[in-house]
Amino acid sequence: MAVNKTEKLVINNSKPLTKREIFKLISNNINIAETVIKDIFEDYTKLMFSELDRCGEFRLLDLGKIKVSHSDARLGTNRLTGEQTVFKAKTRLKFSFSKQCKDFADTLYV
Numbered sequence: 001m002a003v004n005k006t007e008k009l010v011i012n013n014s015k016p017l018t019k020r021e022i023f024k025l026i027s028n029n030i031n032i033a034e035t036v037i038k039d040i041f042e043d044y045t046k047l048m049f050s051e052l053d054r055c056g057e058f059r060l061l062d063l064g065k066i067k068v069s070h071s072d073a074r075l076g077t078n079r080l081t082g083e084q085t086v087f088k089a090k091t092r093l094k095f096s097f098s099k100q101c102k103d104f105a106d107t108l109y110v
Helices: 002-012 018-032 035-055 101-109
Strands: 057-060 066-072 074-077 084-087 090-096
Touching: 002 018, 018 035, 035 057, 035 066
Parallel strands: none
Antiparallel strands: 057 066, 066 090, 074 084
């Protein structure tokens, strides 16, 4: 029965869910206080950041994988002026979706 409540809330709302709405939905579905759910998500986020710092990779269960990517400084040319410039080294996060997510995306229609 809790699943029906979740579906109603998601269907009636045309905007993306807020963090608070997500916490409320999860707490209603599994009968745990919202504060506990909030603490779990905070701990999960801290774990993700520490793992990215430690080994540069974090798997988000069935969603995909976050990786830290480094690019070195390099010399480049401005296409308009032909002037040589130095591009700074950067550290970025890259996300790759799991096969399960990609298969789900194929079933969506717009």
